[in-house]
Amino acid sequence: MRFAEHWMGCTIASTRDVTPGIREITLTPDAPVAPYPLGSHINVSLLIDGQPQTRSYSLVGERNSDQLRIAVRLAPDSRGGSRAMWNLNTGARLEISSPSSLYDIDWTRQTYCLIAGGIGITPITGIAHALNLRDGIEVQLHYAVKSRRDAAYLDELSEWLGDRLTVHAGNEGARLDLAATFASLPADAIAILCGPMRMLEAARRAWNDAGRKPSDLRYETFGSSGLLPTAEFRVRLKSSGAELVVPQNRSMLAALNDAGFEVMSDCERGECGVCAIDVVALDGEIDHRDVFFSDHQKQGNAKICPCVSRVLGTVTVDTQYQPDAI
Ligand code: FES
Structure with missing residues (x-):
């Protein structure tokens, strides 16, 4: 039994593969959505193996009340949501919830450290874009991926951020050193992170070890990423x-x-x-x-x-x- 949330109909306007394993899906809501915080996600109602289920996807890029973009990584060992999403074609109808966010970002800071792991880049794109438009602030984005081939939205992010974007590609041996990253931040910095559970836990530990205020680390999760295999x-x-x-x-x-x-x-x-x-x-x-x-x-x-x-x-x-x- 879920607390009430507002649902609406939408149509898939287009799809495109932004990496070999990540498909961007653009949705046109039946009516313009109300202004929503950057970094928001929507819930999508899906039929998976004949059962009605809900999956959560972060919105990509700038705020847009007429078109909502999400990106779905095809995860063969997942609970079936990504497969169902990849099977949808242009023109398909979906029920979605209104966008909402748990980030609660403080936009008054001078320094922002953005961290994304894999598909966790999706909510970070809109935040990075908004910060890039502001003068007089420091922003850096650390983007951890298995390889550059798996890095969605790399061109846009490079264009906005230039050398303030660091790609940590595992196959290049470029691992993200969270302790060193946090140690280099000024005291007023805020970190905004989206990535798999393992990354989140490492970040929380490193953030606390650095003596920083827990509330200055903002994050969202992939609800399905765990440390053990997903089994019956x-x-x-x-x-x-x-x-x-x-x-x-x-x-x-x-x-x-x-x-x-x-x-x-x-x-x-x-x-x-x-x-x-x-x-x-x-x-x-x-x-x-x-x-x-x-x-x-x-x-x-x-x-x-x-x-x-x-x-x-x-x-x-x-x-x-x-x-x-x-
Ligand atoms: S419903 Fe929020 S943690 Fe389970």
Whole structure:
């Protein structure tokens, strides 16, 4: 059960491949969207293997109320959302949510350090573009990719930022040194990051180790990127002893709700904590894919955010669900 959000219809205006594995999809909403913060994402309603599901995609580039651009990386081992998106053609109809952002960017700073990992470049493009238009500020973008061939929007970013863009291509041995990057920033700097979970966790550690204010590191996540493989697992309900299987292509939240064990949710990206439920027993390992819980809380395995987190093995949970409660 998700908190209310505003949905609207849209049509796919065009598609183009911006790298061999990343497809940009331009959407024309049925009515112009209200002004939205840069770095926003939209939720897209999709039928995946016959089941209605929702996926989140960040908006690319400058703010535009008439056309929304998203970019989808084809991920063969994912839960099926990217495959479904790649199968859509120009003219297809979709339901999308209004754009919203969790970045809450402070635009009054003098120094901005932008960091993107892979497809995490998408929300960063609009922010980079806006910062590039402002005078008297420092901005740098660190873009970590496997290879330059996998780097979407490199031409635009190079044009805007010139030598303020650094590409860290893994196949060139150019790794991003977060500690050194953060150490070189002035005290008022803010870092804005989007990348996979491993990068986010490393950045949070490096940011804290550098003695910087946690609130000066702003980030969004890929809700589906974890540290362990995405595989089917079992969930037992403490209240009833019922057991259900979470398929590889479904979230634990969706599986619980499908089975009638209602769990409240909001962001469904592992960021708000609304969906958190108690872990009663664990036979296996939890892959905490949220950014809501601290490292310490994750190690404790007392709670799990079922919208994104997964398990290798079997987990017993208490959803506090009471079907007869008034
Ligand atoms: S709904 Fe926000 S963390 Fe799960």
